[in-house]
Amino acid sequence: MRDELMAIERKLYNLYKLGEMFANQEDPPLIDIFQLLA
Template sequence: MRDELIAIERKLYNLYKLGEMFASQEDPSLVDTFQLLAEESLRHQKTLSTVDLNLKGELIFPEIRDKPPSLEELIREAIIAEELLARTYLELSAQANGSVRDILKMMGEECLRHSYRLKLMYAK
């Protein structure tokens, strides 16, 4: 499961880097937000690679497109992914103990904040 979560975070990181590029051309005010989201996804990858999850099960997650055709599509896709990832982390945190529980809960809450930021961008 850890490898699957890392792969999802990696795809989100790549999506946010693409969002940076789109934003630099279409709406430069969004570049900083995409940079922050990318940094946090990268941090999630690193955290997952060091935490002993020791959780079983299969992760069912929709495919994240590598190159959405527009900034709007990119944001919409990222919102869906972040909300599903938040729910996944929070559900996993309920199964975990100690510091692993706290880390997963924190990452789930960060994903919810990512979703909120993305929704603000989408409404713009």
């Protein structure tokens, strides 16, 4: 169970990082949204 949680957290973190990278390239206001989600 714990390993599953860690895997999910890692996926969420990777998604967050991808989203942050994408936001930096596309549209600055999106960065604020991703930081609010963090």
